[in-house]
Amino acid sequence: MVYAISFENYNKFLDSLIQKTDVFAPVKGKVSSFEKLKSAEEFNADVLTEYTAKNNFLKQGELILTHKEGEVVEPDLSKIKEKILLGLRMCDLASIKKHDIAMNNKYADPYYNERRKKVTLFGYHQKQCGDEYCFCQSVDLEVEYDLFFYKRADHYLVEVGSDKGKTIIKDNQDLFEESDYKMTKEDKEIDNQLKLDSHDIDDIYTNNRGWSALVKDCLACGQCNALCPTCFCFEFRDVPKQDGSVEKKRFLSECQLECFSRVAGDHIFRKAQIDRFKHRIYHQLQYFKDKFGKTLCTGCGRCIRHCPTKIDFVTKINEMKKEAKK
Secondary structure, three states: OEEEHHHHHHHHHHHHHHHHOEEEEEEEEOOOOOOOOOHHHOOOOOOOOOOOOOOOOOOOEEEEEEEOEEEEOOOOOOHOEEEEOOOOOOHHHHHHHHHHOOOOOOOOOOHHHHHHHHHHHHHHOEEEEOOOOHHHHHHOOOOOOOOEEEEEEOOEEEEOOOOOHHHHHHHOOOOOOOOOEOOOOOOOOOOOOOOOOOOOOOOOOOOOOOHHHHHHHOOOOHHHHOOOOOOOOOEEEEOOOOOOOEEEEEEEEOOOOHHHHEEOOOEOOOOOOHHHHHHHHHHHHHHHHHOOOOOOOOOHHHHHHHHOOOOOHHHHHHHHHHHHHH
């Protein structure tokens, strides 16, 4: 079933939701990110956020447990609040699906899963994303959502993706109208200027001069990790408190930093910068796919768009693949 809602009614819809629960959406400020809305006027659907919605699932500095005088106390996960995430592009929705896989491989992560089940997902589609760095149509974009909004000239078309979405429509039926429109494959496509010809890079991973040309511009700043919607690697730190207790916290870590692969004895497994650079690309395009059947990368382009030196690994990989065939 497809519904329609006018822009005016959409703002009323958002304001109504904001009164009932926490709503996080793209907000344009000094740095665009998903922030808690105070009113519908703050929502900026067309901004390509620098920071992703990842922090709503994987909290930086998340408390895992507290140890004091031989007693271990775990946080009460039931206190995690319900929230709505809206304005999620296809790439951001797809990244959540990737996390579902990674955080439930062999052992389910209760902290992630509790947040995940308490989040309602509203997708947002705009055919012209207006950016030369996106290549999302070149990778796997399997998504799940409760409602998906397709922008038109003076209204949104709304696609329902879950029972939760049906309930939301029913509870706000005075604002939504049933539509006879049939969604097509073309409606869901996105115009990308950047294309990745192939994400099978096994044949160019070793002994290809192209990597050296790419890494010479890399500052090893970790910006690509921090802004990536799918990078999920983390580490635990023990934080001592003044009352004698110790808090174990989880922090997202960055494989582009030299300290990432440092172990006891101060040995660093990927000391060379080129090894760290290649590892990240390989994990995003090849390793995760070999293991789970899907690329980890969602083609959002943030790692290129916000790279201080604008390292375009997509174009370079296309060139390396052509050279390898020759």
